[in-house]
Amino acid sequence: MKTVLDERIETALEDARLQAVLEQLAFRFATARNQAAADLPNWEELRTQAHAIKRHTIENLSTYLQQLEARVRERGGTVYWADDAAQACSYVVELARARGVKLAVKSKSMVTEEIELNHALGRAGIEAVETDLGEYIIQLAGEKPSHIVAPAVHKSRAQIADLFEKKLGLPHTEDVAKLTATARAVLRQKFLAAGMGITGANFAIAESGSIVLMENEGNIRFSSSAPKIHVAVVGVEKVIPRMADLAVFLPLLARSATGQKLGSYVSILSGARRPGEPDGPEVFHLVLLDNGRTRMLADPVAQPEGSPRRPTLRRQTLYCIRCGACLNVCPVYRKIGGHAYPWVYSGPIGAILTPQMLGFPMAPKLPFASSLCGACRDVCPVKIPIPEMLLLLRSLETESMPGGRWLERTGFRLWAWAMRQPWLYRLGGRAARFIPARLLAAAGPLAWWRKTRELPVFPGESFRDWWRERRAPPAGMTTGRRP
Amino acid sequence: MAIPARVSLFITCIVDQFFPQVGIAMVEVLERCGLQVGFPEGQTCCGQPAFNTGYRKEARRVARGWLEAFHGSEAIVAPSGSCVAFVRQQFPELFHDSPAELDEATRLAARTWELTEFLVSVLGREDVGAVYEGAIGYHESCHLLRELRISRQPRALLKNVRGLELRELDLAQECCGFGGTFSVKFPELSAAMADEKLRSAARAGAETLVACDMSCLMHLDGRARRLGLPLRCLHIAQILAGTSAGTAGRAGA
Numbered sequence: 001m002k003t004v005l006d007e008r009i010e011t012a013l014e015d016a017r018l019q020a021v022l023e024q025l026a027f028r029f030a031t032a033r034n035q036a037a038a039d040l041p042n043w044e045e046l047r048t049q050a051h052a053i054k055r056h057t058i059e060n061l062s063t064y065l066q067q068l069e070a071r072v073r074e075r076g077g078t079v080y081w082a083d084d085a086a087q088a089c090s091y092v093v094e095l096a097r098a099r100g101v102k103l104a105v106k107s108k109s110m111v112t113e114e115i116e117l118n119h120a121l122g123r124a125g126i127e128a129v130e131t132d133l134g135e136y137i138i139q140l141a142g143e144k145p146s147h148i149v150a151p152a153v154h155k156s157r158a159q160i161a162d163l164f165e166k167k168l169g170l171p172h173t174e175d176v177a178k179l180t181a182t183a184r185a186v187l188r189q190k191f192l193a194a195g196m197g198i199t200g201a202n203f204a205i206a207e208s209g210s211i212v213l214m215e216n217e218g219n220i221r222f223s224s225s226a227p228k229i230h231v232a233v234v235g236v237e238k239v240i241p242r243m244a245d246l247a248v249f250l251p252l253l254a255r256s257a258t259g260q261k262l263g264s265y266v267s268i269l270s271g272a273r274r275p276g277e278p279d280g281p282e283v284f285h286l287v288l289l290d291n292g293r294t295r296m297l298a299d300p301v302a303q304p305e306g307s308p309r310r311p312t313l314r315r316q317t318l319y320c321i322r323c324g325a326c327l328n329v330c331p332v333y334r335k336i337g338g339h340a341y342p343w344v345y346s347g348p349i350g351a352i353l354t355p356q357m358l359g360f361p362m363a364p365k366l367p368f369a370s371s372l373c374g375a376c377r378d379v380c381p382v383k384i385p386i387p388e389m390l391l392l393l394r395s396l397e398t399e400s401m402p403g404g405r406w407l408e409r410t411g412f413r414l415w416a417w418a419m420r421q422p423w424l425y426r427l428g429g430r431a432a433r434f435i436p437a438r439l440l441a442a443a444g445p446l447a448w449w450r451k452t453r454e455l456p457v458f459p460g461e462s463f464r465d466w467w468r469e470r471r472a473p474p475a476g477m478t479t480g481r482r483p
Numbered sequence: 484m485a486i487p488a489r490v491s492l493f494i495t496c497i498v499d500q501f502f503p504q505v506g507i508a509m510v511e512v513l514e515r516c517g518l519q520v521g522f523p524e525g526q527t528c529c530g531q532p533a534f535n536t537g538y539r540k541e542a543r544r545v546a547r548g549w550l551e552a553f554h555g556s557e558a559i560v561a562p563s564g565s566c567v568a569f570v571r572q573q574f575p576e577l578f579h580d581s582p583a584e585l586d587e588a589t590r591l592a593a594r595t596w597e598l599t600e601f602l603v604s605v606l607g608r609e610d611v612g613a614v615y616e617g618a619i620g621y622h623e624s625c626h627l628l629r630e631l632r633i634s635r636q637p638r639a640l641l642k643n644v645r646g647l648e649l650r651e652l653d654l655a656q657e658c659c660g661f662g663g664t665f666s667v668k669f670p671e672l673s674a675a676m677a678d679e680k681l682r683s684a685a686r687a688g689a690e691t692l693v694a695c696d697m698s699c700l701m702h703l704d705g706r707a708r709r710l711g712l713p714l715r716c717l718h719i720a721q722i723l724a725g726t727s728a729g730t731a732g733r734a735g736a
Contacts, residue, residue: 009672331658335675369669371662371676372535374629388576394537412533416541419527420548429500448667452674453705456501463494463503467522471510 003364008340018154022334025153029328032259033379040251049248051383054319057240059312061297064206064239065288071209075271077284084291089120091287092198092231096126099229101195105187107213107220108132109200110148110322111235111289113344117198128198129190131219133183140167146338146346149257149324154337187219197223197281201234202321203249204286207242210270211286214253214263221267230272230281235289237318243268249321252381256323292357293318313392317352319382326376326386332369342366348376348386352393360397367393411444429462486606489519491556493595495566495697496528498718502697508724509562509598512611516602525552531569534577536664543577550587558605559595562720563696564627567597572630597627598720599695603636610643613723618648620689622680622703623656624696637695637719644722654683661702677706684714691715693722 012018037043057064069079082088096104104121106112106128118139121128130139134152138145140163145151152160157174164170170182199220201211211232213220224230240249246268254260273280296317327333327347338346342363343354351370354363367390376386398405418424432440437458441450449455461469490513494506513520530545549570553559561567574588602608621641627633641649660666660676680703684692690713694700697718704716 006669009669013671013675331660331676331679332672335672365668368536368665369672371625371658371660371665371673373625373658373662375625375658378629391535391537391573394535395539396537398537408536409538412536412538412541416530416533416538416544419530419545422525422527422548422552425527432500445664445667448670449705451670452709453666453670453677453702454708456701456705458501459503461503463499463506464522464524466503466507468524471522 005340005342005363005365005369009336009369012336012340017156018337019335021154021156022337025147025150026328026334029150029259029324030379033256033325033328034259036255036259036261037379040255046248046252047381047383050252050321050381051319053240053245053248054382055312055316058237058297058315058318061236061239064241065236067206068204068209068239069288071206072271072284072286073209075209075284076274077209077271077286079286079288082287082289082291085115085289088115088233088287088289088291089117092117092233093120093124093126095229095231095285096121096196097124099195101126101229103190103194104128104196104198105131105190105194105219105223105227106135106197107199107215107223108135108145108151109198109233110145110344111200111233112198113145115233115289115291117233129187129194131187131191131223132215132217133180133219136183136187137163140164144339144344147324147327148322148345148347148349154339191219191222191226194223194227196229196231197225197227198231198233199224201232201238202253203246204234204239205241205243205246205268206239208270210243210268212246212250213267213269214250214265215267216258216260216264218265221265224267224269225280228282229285230269230283231285231287232269233287233289235291236293237320253321253323256321256325256379256381296356313385313389314356316384317349317356317389319384320349320353321382322349323381325379325381329375329379331371331373331375348390349384352384352386352389355393355397360400367397426462426464430465433458433460487518487558489521490558490560490601491553492520492522493526493529493553493559493561493566493570494522495561495563497697497701498562501701502718505562505697505718505720508718508720509560511724512598512602512613512720513560515611516606516608521556523552523556527552529566529569530577531566531573532663534569534573539577546574546577546588547584550584550591553591553595554587556591557594558601559591560598560601561595562598562718563698564597564624564631564633565696565698567595567600568626568630570595597631597633597695599637599640600631600633602723603639609639611640611723613640613643613647613725614645614727615722615725616646617690618650618688619691619693619717619722620650620652620684620687621655622652622659622684622692622694622699624694624699625658627695628656633695640719640723641693644725647722650687650689652680652683652687652689654679657683659699659703661699663698666702673702674706674709677703678710681707681710681712681714685712689714691717693717693719695719 072079080091118128130136137152146154161174165172202214203212254262272284296314330347333347341350345353351366370390372387374387441447498505510520529549530542534542571592578584578588659680660673666673700716707714
């Protein structure tokens with residue numbers, strides 16, 4: 001009965017320090033985002049455009065991916081198509097081995113967290129160092145990111161001070177400047193010594209074969225330009241058709257993620273160093289990762305254009321630009337934090353990504369862990385209808401396990417049958433008034449309700465009984481009988 | 484749309500079984516506005532609980548009953564944003580492959596209104612002559628706010644209630660944590676979310692919490708009583724039905 005999710009939620013709710021951190025973070029981010037969105041008079045128009053571009057691209061994904069591949073190759077880059085995490089990891093590991101790389105520096109990248117690239121490199125004896133400060137902190141702590149944009153957001157300053165003392169030998173200090181300077185000094189040596197730089201990408205531009213990276217720390221630019229080899233691991237859904245589309249996506253991403261007008265650094269990288277250029281890597285490899293993404297593309301529920309049904313609901317998961325805005329406004333995420341989720345993707349987007357990419361058995365109950373409040377849909381810069389998708393996943397999950405939850409299924413079948421017999425519904429309602437509440441609440445949904453709340457007081461009669469007894473319906477108002 | 488002379492009450496199963504006083508208050512308000520009020524007795528539930536728990540076939544069966552019950556209605560008014568949102572947004576999804584039912588669902592959805600929306604946007608009434616003495620906080624229920632985009636109407640009505648002092652909640656638009664079967668599948672998490680709302684009401688100095696959805700209020704009231712808080716929860720219809728001090732929420736309270 002109790003799933004891992006239930007246990008993790010329990011742990012998170014009891015963790016007072018985590019609760020305090022989450023409350024602060026979420027409101028800080030959400031407020032900054034709201035301010036930044038309000039500052040742009042054409043915000044809603046941008047969202048509509050972004051949705052349209054994403055939709056067009058995903059509906060024509062193979063065309064744009066092939067164009068991207070051709071352009072990257074023209075510029076001397078190498079493109080590798082990875083079906084899954086294992087293929088992507090072994091490609092990067094083999095590349096490092098072949099080039100004699102002992103140390104790789106990494107930028108923060110959800111996709112490399114997804115494929116657990118650091119573990120793969122580590123197993124092959126190659127040190128991979130995270131260079132984003134937050135990501136570096138969780139790497140030192142041996143944890144996973146708890147937020148798409150702010151990976152170490154669950155850590156307090158005191159915890160980070162302890163960590164730096166233990167792992168880096170820094171005398172205990174909670175002075176942010178000192179902590180940052182220490183990380184910077186350590187990382188600088190790594191940048192200079194690394195044989196390989198590994199990044200993700202916010203966008204990959206099909207028409208030019210460029211990858212686009214936005215950041216605030218400069219570590220991505222360093223990782224992608226100092227080492228001799230630059231490898232970008234990119235999910236196939238990150239492709240956009242044109243350079244001009246950045247005019248839509250960059251402001252949306254920056255403002256949605258952190259409330260900034262733009263990240264401090266935006267790098268548009270089009271291949272390795274060319275003759276005459278003073279810096280940059282000698283070789284560039286682009287790993288295009290599927291890992292379950294095309295399963296969403298092959299959505300069996302997809303409907304042809306013009307269908308009255310909203311088309312391609314599941315495909316819209318692929319529109320996500322990983323800004324994290326849905327996490328910050330989610331009342332569930334704000335209570336349980338990122339580590340309660342079964343996989344690296346947390347919050348509302350995690351709740352729709354994880355079951356689709358890993359399968360329902362890997363994310364039990366996850367689509368149900370939402371009050372369907374709709375706040376995520378309202379902030380999503382590409383207008384992904386997350387609540388509708390959660391509802392769809394709930395129905396697909398129930399269909400996928402005909403044997404599971406038989407009690408609930410039987411209950412709903414009986415309930416649906418009874419609801420179609422108004423006389424039975426009326427009688428049932430009357431009868432229930434004679435059953436003591438304690439007995440009703442002995443088991444099942446009412447018992448779960450009473451775990452944390454009181455039951456409503458059952459009134460003496462229902463509205464319909466009041467109506468029938470006290471209100472003689474005026475002539476012609478006995479509406480609603482079957483025509 | 485033309486102002487209808489007659490309205491059919493879509494009373495919602497939770498109000499019918501647990502909070503008849505809300506339905507009674509709604510009758511009072513609508514009749515005070517000069518409308519003829521009817522109650523199609525074939526109605527039970529709209530099917531939302533099954534739909535939101537993943538049982539679409541079962542939801543569709545129940546929704547079909549709703550279509551039959553309201554077939555002859557001119558205007559349909561409900562004391563719930565969530566149930567109206569379900570009829571308007573999800574019925575098309577539910578009947579997408581059945582053209583005749585889809586047409587009927589679309590036709591009826593276009594004449595289905597949430598109570599405050601009906602009063603303000605259809606009837607043009609922002610003042611229904613209500614009196615209520617006390618400081619209240621208004622909770623914006625999620626489906627009302629983010630599915631139906633109704634926020635101005637209930638506030639306009641509350642502003643015109645004599646004696647009523649509206650204390651703004653800093654978290655007025657945050658989810659209360661009810662979420663239908665979410666509330667029983669994740670009772671602790673659901674309660675933790677309720678506590679945020681209850682703390683916000685306390686910070687605002689609200690003695691009474693008012694909303695347009697009884698399901699949220701049932702959850703918040705149940706949590707407040709469990710914690711021993713003095714907070715009272717009332718549906719907006721109960722406030723609007725009061726015509727002299729102390730009569731609000733009288734029926735069944």
